[in-house]
Amino acid sequence: MTRTRLEDLDLNLIVTLHWLLTEQSVTRAAARLDVSQPTVSHALGRLRDLLGDPLLIKSGRTMLATKKAEALQPRVAEIVDRMRDLLLEEESFDPANQSGRFRIAVIDSVGAVVIRAWQKAVQPDAPNLELDILQPAVPQAQDLIAGKIDAIILPEPKMLQLPPGVNVDEFVQRPIFEEHYVTAVRRDHPLANGMDIESYVKADHILINPEGLDVGAVDQVLHAAGMKRRIAFRTETFLLALEVLENSDCVLTAPATLFNFSRGKFSIFDCPVKVPSFKLFIGWHPNWTHDPQHRWVRERLIAEMIRMAENCSLSGGPRAS
Template identity: 30%
Template sequence: MRFKGLDLNLLVALEVLLTTRSITETARRMNLSQPAVSAALGRLRDHFGDPLLVLNGKRFLPTTTAETLLPLVRQLLRDAETMLQAGQRFEPASSQRTFRIIASDYMAVVLLTRVAARLGEVAPHVCLDIIPPSQQSGLALDNGQVDLLIGPDAFVLARFPSELLFEERHVIVGCANNPLFSGAIAMADYAAAGHVVATFGPNREASFADQVVEKLGIERRIAVTTSSFASLPWFLVGTPRLALMHGRLAAFFARIAPLAVAEPPFAMPLQQVVMQHHPARRGDMGLQWLTGLIRDGAAVWTEDGTPAG
């Protein structure tokens, strides 16, 4: 389809080209040949009267015109998708849609595994693509690359609506035969133990729970640092180490590994977990259906963070 002399299909190629800044990667993502992508770039250059991408060494860099066009093209494509989805019926049993969700491995384990199990029953051809959070999460949600973001309210994106899914407590977890778990854990014993912590991102940022401990001025000896919430339990089994874990995650792993759980000897605030989507997607019937499944998955946990079923 052409609009004022431009083949609108080229706008899809333009968005991918300006995002990847690569002929090869654009061809891979769009399932096209590299000559076809190069030809599309040539037609776009002719239409806009601008090179759009210029080679600088081994990398393509966008021109000023390209940087101006990118947010406009993304908004146009997102509006077109919203228009096409508005009012469309969503049939879970026959849909082959892939939903892309930004969520940590903690969220994947305690919530999205349940959602995936339900999908297998009622929507066997629907797929979930779970993407770890990053500094680009907001941009990915903004430009329509992902459908949902699920995470702690501390990282909520103010420009998108949010919905509280549940509140999470944190507990101390260790090996089941660790004598510290024979009673309440004293602060001195907690501080003296070796600890396993999770940090994330290029700056190795501490988790919500570990940030609380740092703010309280509790000095600990960090024995193991990992980059995954779900790996924490496996560094505890057979050792005297301790870890602060989400209550739901601890309950999940305590069912399959020899772990003990105790309350911290200090005040830990509850962590709020929220779900966000772009406001333009309110009319997306498929997304409405999926968020309903996610709410159901969150509801199977009791208020104290133990599985209700």
Template identity: 30%
Template sequence: MICDIHNVNYVMKLSQLDLNLFVVFDTIYAERNLTRAAEMLSVTQPAVSNALARLRAALGDPLFIRTGDGMAPTPYAESIAADVSEALQRLAASAQRAQAFDPARSNRVFRLSMTDAFDTLVLPKLFADLATSAPGIGLRSFRLPRADIPAALARGTLDIAAEVALPDAAGLIRRPLPPEPHVCGLRPGHPAARAPLTMERYLALDHIHVSGRQRGSGAVDIALRAVGLRRRIRVRLQHYLAVPALVMVSDLAVSLPESWARALGLTVLPLPFDVPPMQTWLYRHARSDGDAGVLWLFDRMAGATGAESQR
């Protein structure tokens, strides 16, 4: 009986806590870093630290231990993390269902993770659309590591992602966007652009390789390796935005999706070998089926790419 009374008192104590403290807990657990958690929550780091201190005092556990890599959850934090995340998800879903979504009047801020190509080429079209149809809607775009996207969509710290195929898409709803053929991009006036690009002439060029990863091959190199060939990579970049600064002042070549090459003002030549087109997908979690706002934006983002609506 004493144990039951203690349990009741504990539950009553939890029920009196500010729900925002558990939002902070869930975000710290996801980010493992107080600074990133503060950025995700749009608050200051001292505010996050203060919320964590209050929750530590209420639950009687440190919850997170500072390490060289950030904040590591304690065993107790690990034991409650899934329940906290699920409870917050259910509350958010209930709140969304209880409110009719009117894009013309909504001030909701949507959180998006997108490839740099989508961010640069599609986001301006999307925002131009929203400026007239949903002037109060806000967008927060940040690039999550590909492996972290499914969990972020499941937790609700991310609403929609535009990304290449994810390794683990369980529980996710995805829609294919128009595929992008790969081309060779050169500066205007490049000597190699004066004649058709043969395999021999392509391999004679010095190349830029663009990848968000520190190492590993891309689609172009995999296609070349399949026929026993390799190109000479002189520069490796993390994103395409740095490409023009190098290509326009050199004879470097870059193989990239065609829309990127044209947007960057490069001379476009067909590749002399077959490379699978770049396939990007829009992702949302199945839990967002009842969220009219996410469903609406999902369609708008697809429409900005030229993909047909499936609703």
């Protein structure tokens, strides 16, 4: 068997292989490489000959990675990441003259926190950078694993149900702050001064469930205690729930961040049901770890969100308002 010398290898094939294994699509890999589809198809043929494996196999309208390709993917990604480190080692970053977009997938309640943090910590020094807020929905999964989305913010346990083969645990993850549940009603609600478990169960409730399920975390705790509440409204979005809360007699139990910028409209107090708190994490594709712009933006956002959590009651015990 003739061995291929590194000196004889076109190193562009490594980058092409990386995007082919990441995207599992010749068309999308060509778009990432900014070359034509036939160019990538030709490179795939060379890679198949070089590695002695089909790598990607057509299955209907999609392409599936072979076992060898799946084994190669993390190793190739690491090689490309190290190549980027080498090239970016001396690259300087000037925020004032930087343009482009930073895309974050995040649920709408925390999205408001991200926007405030961006306005405070990023925008003043990088006025030409644009922020895109996206819902962390399944259709975004391919963009996430391909690195087209810069970061995702999600709780633990994860709310985003990703399709098979997409594992968020492969991303770099950093904790931001701990989130807890509070209960809220409108200011002039009959129960605005608080409620016990009996009045809580009897009240009409709003359920926020991004996955569209019939019950949530509160209902699971109540069920374990042999109790049940009446859900009058269900919504998959957090901000729509605030509209219902402000204009109804309903009770809303939700993460405290949801109320951080609208406390004057509601009476907020400890939830009569002890729902476990959870941590919020920010995650990004390993390819972005050493990118100067990405590092600068995420470090500022993380620091500001942590500061907001410490100073604005995003973490710790709830405060009545």
